[in-house]
Amino acid sequence: MAKVLEVRDLHVSFKTYNGEVQAVRGVSFDVNKGETVAVVGESGCGKSVTSQTIMRLLPSPPSMIKSGEIMFDGKDLTKLDEKQLEKIRGAEIAMIFQDPMTSLNPTMTVGGQITEGLMKHQKMSKEEAKKKAIEMLRLVGIPSPESRISQYPHQFSGGMRQRAMIAIALSCAPKLLIADEPTTALDVTIQAQIIDLMKELQEKVGTSIILITHDLGVVADIADRVVVMYAGKVVESGSLDEVFYQPKHPYTWGLLASMPRLDQSSDQDLQPIPGSPPNLLNPPKGCPFAARCKYAMKICTQEMPETSDVSSTHRVACWLQHPMAPKVEPPAMAVGGE
Amino acid sequence: MLRYTLKRLGYMVVTLWVIITATFVMMKMLPGDPLKSEKVPPEVRAQILKQYGLDQPLPVQYVKYLGNVVQGDLGKSLSFDGRSVTDMILEGFGPSAFIGIQGLLFGTVIGLILGSVSALKRGSLIDNASTFFAVLGVSIPNFVMAALLSYYVGVVWGILPPGLWESYEYSILPSLALSFPVIAQISRYTRTEMVEVLDQDYMKTAKAKGLERSAIIIRHALRNALIPAVTILGPLAINIITGSLVVEQIFAIPGMGELFVTSVINNDYTLIMGVTIFYSVLIVGVIFLVDLLYGVIDPRIRLSGAKE
Amino acid sequence: MSASKNLTPELFQPAMIADSAKNQLARERVGFWKDAWRRYCSNKGALIGLIIIIAIGLLAFIAPAVSSYDYQTQNVKIQNKESFYGDHIFGTDKFGRDLWTRTWYGAKISLLIAFLAAFLDLVIGVTFGGISGYFGGRVDMILQRIIEILYSIPNLIVVILLMLIFEPGIVPIAVAMAVAGWVPMARVVRAQMLKLKSQEFVLAARTLGASHGRILTKHMIPNVMGPIIIAVTFAIPTAIFFEAFLSFIGLGIRPPEASLGVLLSEGADVFQLFPYQLFWPAVVISLIMLSFNLIGDGLRDALDPRMRK
Numbered sequence: 001m002a003k004v005l006e007v008r009d010l011h012v013s014f015k016t017y018n019g020e021v022q023a024v025r026g027v028s029f030d031v032n033k034g035e036t037v038a039v040v041g042e043s044g045c046g047k048s049v050t051s052q053t054i055m056r057l058l059p060s061p062p063s064m065i066k067s068g069e070i071m072f073d074g075k076d077l078t079k080l081d082e083k084q085l086e087k088i089r090g091a092e093i094a095m096i097f098q099d100p101m102t103s104l105n106p107t108m109t110v111g112g113q114i115t116e117g118l119m120k121h122q123k124m125s126k127e128e129a130k131k132k133a134i135e136m137l138r139l140v141g142i143p144s145p146e147s148r149i150s151q152y153p154h155q156f157s158g159g160m161r162q163r164a165m166i167a168i169a170l171s172c173a174p175k176l177l178i179a180d181e182p183t184t185a186l187d188v189t190i191q192a193q194i195i196d197l198m199k200e201l202q203e204k205v206g207t208s209i210i211l212i213t214h215d216l217g218v219v220a221d222i223a224d225r226v227v228v229m230y231a232g233k234v235v236e237s238g239s240l241d242e243v244f245y246q247p248k249h250p251y252t253w254g255l256l257a258s259m260p261r262l263d264q265s266s267d268q269d270l271q272p273i274p275g276s277p278p279n280l281l282n283p284p285k286g287c288p289f290a291a292r293c294k295y296a297m298k299i300c301t302q303e304m305p306e307t308s309d310v311s312s313t314h315r316v317a318c319w320l321q322h323p324m325a326p327k328v329e330p331p332a333m334a335v336g337g338e
Numbered sequence: 339m340l341r342y343t344l345k346r347l348g349y350m351v352v353t354l355w356v357i358i359t360a361t362f363v364m365m366k367m368l369p370g371d372p373l374k375s376e377k378v379p380p381e382v383r384a385q386i387l388k389q390y391g392l393d394q395p396l397p398v399q400y401v402k403y404l405g406n407v408v409q410g411d412l413g414k415s416l417s418f419d420g421r422s423v424t425d426m427i428l429e430g431f432g433p434s435a436f437i438g439i440q441g442l443l444f445g446t447v448i449g450l451i452l453g454s455v456s457a458l459k460r461g462s463l464i465d466n467a468s469t470f471f472a473v474l475g476v477s478i479p480n481f482v483m484a485a486l487l488s489y490y491v492g493v494v495w496g497i498l499p500p501g502l503w504e505s506y507e508y509s510i511l512p513s514l515a516l517s518f519p520v521i522a523q524i525s526r527y528t529r530t531e532m533v534e535v536l537d538q539d540y541m542k543t544a545k546a547k548g549l550e551r552s553a554i555i556i557r558h559a560l561r562n563a564l565i566p567a568v569t570i571l572g573p574l575a576i577n578i579i580t581g582s583l584v585v586e587q588i589f590a591i592p593g594m595g596e597l598f599v600t601s602v603i604n605n606d607y608t609l610i611m612g613v614t615i616f617y618s619v620l621i622v623g624v625i626f627l628v629d630l631l632y633g634v635i636d637p638r639i640r641l642s643g644a645k646e
Numbered sequence: 647m648s649a650s651k652n653l654t655p656e657l658f659q660p661a662m663i664a665d666s667a668k669n670q671l672a673r674e675r676v677g678f679w680k681d682a683w684r685r686y687c688s689n690k691g692a693l694i695g696l697i698i699i700i701a702i703g704l705l706a707f708i709a710p711a712v713s714s715y716d717y718q719t720q721n722v723k724i725q726n727k728e729s730f731y732g733d734h735i736f737g738t739d740k741f742g743r744d745l746w747t748r749t750w751y752g753a754k755i756s757l758l759i760a761f762l763a764a765f766l767d768l769v770i771g772v773t774f775g776g777i778s779g780y781f782g783g784r785v786d787m788i789l790q791r792i793i794e795i796l797y798s799i800p801n802l803i804v805v806i807l808l809m810l811i812f813e814p815g816i817v818p819i820a821v822a823m824a825v826a827g828w829v830p831m832a833r834v835v836r837a838q839m840l841k842l843k844s845q846e847f848v849l850a851a852r853t854l855g856a857s858h859g860r861i862l863t864k865h866m867i868p869n870v871m872g873p874i875i876i877a878v879t880f881a882i883p884t885a886i887f888f889e890a891f892l893s894f895i896g897l898g899i900r901p902p903e904a905s906l907g908v909l910l911s912e913g914a915d916v917f918q919l920f921p922y923q924l925f926w927p928a929v930v931i932s933l934i935m936l937s938f939n940l941i942g943d944g945l946r947d948a949l950d951p952r953m954r955k
Contacts, residue, residue, distance in 0.1 A: 052542075052851065066605075071435070082551070085548075086548045086549070086550060087548065088548065089545065089546035089548035090546060090549075091548055094546065094547075095543075097543060099539060102538060102539040103539040104540055105540040105544070105545045105558050105562065106540075107562055107635075108558070108635070114547065116557070116901065117547040120547070122551075140497055152637045152638070165543070168543070169546075295660070296660065297413065297658045297659060298656070298657045299657035299658060319658070322658070326658065339741060345669075349794065353795055353799055356799060357799055357803060361803075361807060364807045367808075432878050473936060473939060474936070476937055477883070477932050478934070478935070478936075479891070481890075481891070481910070482924075482928040482931065482932065485928070486928070488917075488918075489924075491917060499916070579802075580891070584894050584895060586897070588914055595895075598895070599895050602810070602895065602896055602897060603896060610810065614806065617802070618799070618803050620797075621758055622800075
């Protein structure tokens with residue numbers, strides 16, 4: 001399969017008054033053509049920073065890419081200057097943000113916000129762009145787009161705004177769409193509609209998607225592959241089935257156990273993961289999850305485990321994979337109730 | 339939008355009526371009387387009172403005055419040989435309006451540039467300098483600024499005329515003096531708003547579309563930052579009108595300010611009332627216009643018809 | 647795994663992770679006012695402003711009393727003498743009066759007017775805003791309509807009209823300014839009252855059995871006081887400016903009395919010949935306004951609980 005994006009050993013830090021916060025510490029993953037990769041993890045695990053670094057949206061300072069590369073279309077995105085990036089943003093890689101209420105400019109018509117990208121990247125005239133914008137709004141399921149196009153975001157409902165955001169993002173038919181928690185701020189019924197829309201459009205346009213989320217329900221619905229992040233690192237990655245049905249990392253077990261399931265009997269309680277992620281100002285030298293891990297061993301607090309291959313697609317960074325480690329069975333909650 | 343406009347208009351009319359009535363009542367309470375000197379014989383005094391309609395009962399005077407004001411007739415001056423107050427005001431209004439509007443223009447343009455640049459280059463030398471300047475601008479009374487400008491630029495360095503009203507050059511220093519507090523306030527406000535807008539999510543959306551930085555700032559940031567800045571234009575215009583009262587004195591400009599001060603010294607109360615009412619109309623009108631302008635540039639108000 | 651050579655089975659024994667690090671409150675508890683004061687002091691501008699105001703205040707009340715001249719005695723032999731003439735630090739004016747004494751005496755009068763005006767502002771504003779906010783409902787609605795109309799009447803017009811009737815003096819000027827300027831204060835107070843009346847933390851405190859005294863001192867006062875103190879601080883420089891403005895157009899303090907406005911007005915008459923007569927009062931009034939603005943900014947940062955980190 002053709003790789004659209006390759007992220008290799010990415011390190012991103014923020015300079016703050018208190019010191020350097022190491023938000024992303026050596027993240028690697030690939031995105032193939034036409035597939036959806038979900039990046040999951042708790043708030044503050046570095047998933048948003050990773051996605052915004054791919055787009056190079058983070059202002060520098062305070063952010064800085066310490067090392068690593070992001071290969072897209074034969075180019076290393078970390079090495080490009082602003083002018084070159086402007087040609088890629090919106091045209092080749094597009095992005096949808098979490099809160100559709102604040103992600104649209106309140107003083108510009110929805111149409112204007114769709115056409116400006118088209119006019120810039122596809123050199124369309126105003127009329128052509130407008131036609132295309134109407135077409136895009138129709139595509140994302142907004143009724144009577146001819147009149148909607150001259151309305152302002154405050155006249156749209158939350159779900160419609162997110163549809164408009166998707167229309168903006170897909171208007172130039174990008175090779176890669178990054179959706180950063182696209183459903184978190186929406187009602188549950190609207191969430192499902194938006195996910196269905198993304199699935200449908202992906203088939204039509206053939207875009208690859210990176211979906212950033214902490215909602216495992218959404219992941220199960222749309223993702224082909226899953227990348228689990230914790231404290232700025234990838235702890236486990238693999239196909240949807242591998243991560244959901246043969247999870248290897250205790251953190252992934254914890255995530256799965258804390259998710260409600262349809263096949264779960266009603267007297268079973270959800271199990272939250274105790275504790276909170278480590279402070280990335282001074283990350284622990286061992287495994288960052290050790291302090292919250294039921295199965296932690298001495299080695300875990302002293303040395304970071306290396307990534308090992310479970311299968312050709314399934315990789316995990318945990319000392320439990322080491323031959324010297326005791327055999328541990330994942331809790332039943334985590335692997336579903338077969 | 340129509341309802342919004344009508345509501346504002348209603349407030350404006352009520353406000354002006356309150357002011358005219360209050361002015362009238364206070365003038366009647368005034369201790370000084372221009373005709374009460376010994377030199378005026380009683381029969382002449384009675385005749386003059388009759389001529390000005392001052393012998394009639396107060397309610398009649400009030401209704402008559404109100405009617406005249408609505409038609410733009412502010413009565414006759416008591417100290418300038420019965421000249422029409424309206425004419426005198428219109429004569430003085432020209433120079434005042436010129437330096438005032440020019441001052442507002444100077445101040446707004448310079449303030450916007452300083453404020454935006456400060457916000458875009460936070461923590462830079464220019465940011466610190468303009469922050470310092472903004473604090474100075476609100477702290478030095480504009481008539482002190484006027485005197486300093488007139489003395490240094492006008493007298494010591496001789497770059498521009500230090501006073502009087504003859505040609506365009508004569509308007510520059512007074513306008514500059516008036517513009518200082520405006521620059522200070524606008525730059526301060528623009529900076530705050532701009533910093534806030536730059537942090538908004540939609541700025542990220544704009545950047546993610548691949549727009550150039552200049553397009554992002556002009557199309558997305560500036561407009562959103564300017565909308566709140568428009569609200570302070572009203573108070574600033576009032577600030578300029580107030581300031582012009584004294585700045586005109588310093589530059590010896592034959593404008594409204596001079597007219598007002600002479601009217602106070604002479605106890606010429608038809609003139610005082612006239613000028614006061616004229617100023618009120620001006621200020622209330624400016625506030626009304628700013629409210630409308632705010633509605634026009636902010637679609638959230640234009641379309642829903644209500645603030646907040 | 648490449649690093650496996652140094653690994654021993656012992657390392658793979660279960661580790662005891664201490665629970666102590668969990669649920670620890672990082673922040674040391676500090677009282678509201680102490681915390682506010684600490685934040686105020688960390689603002690250099692605000693601290694400098696406070697020091698300047700204290701210095702000017704002391705000079706204004708002490709300098710005229712200990713000076714060997716008084717503010718109104720004229721001396722035709724030493725008219726319009728430059729600054730630092732003999733022991734006349736600021737020089738003398740056209741009547742040979744000592745400008746040092748006059749400037750500080752004038753500053754005292756201006757400060758008295760400003761503080762009185764701000765105090766009256768506070769009294770009227772708190773009463774009106776308090777009633778409006780406390781009773782709410784119809785009373786509030788009527789009072790709000792009144793405020794809306796008063797708010798669009800320009801301060802300048804009100805002050806000028808009142809000053810035409812009043813005899814000029816410290817109290818009448820302060821009263822006129824308070825009458826014209828109390829509306830913003832009333833708005834601040836009302837907004838605070840309305841906000842606090844229904845706030846969850848007040849209800850929560852009550853539910854938890856806190857006494858009225860405790861709710862008042864721990865929850866209400868810190869939240870109401872902040873915005874009011876800030877509004878008062880900004881009312882003072884405005885009053886100083888208005889006093890100067892009124893005296894300048896001949897409606898304020900009348901010579902031979904002195905205030906900063908009178909001095910500026912007298913100085914402006916002769917500034918092309920004797921600029922120092924304008925310069926000193928101008929410096930003093932600018933420093934006062936500058937300092938109050940800096941103090942106000944500092945207080946806003948220190949007292950606004952939303953800014954609390």
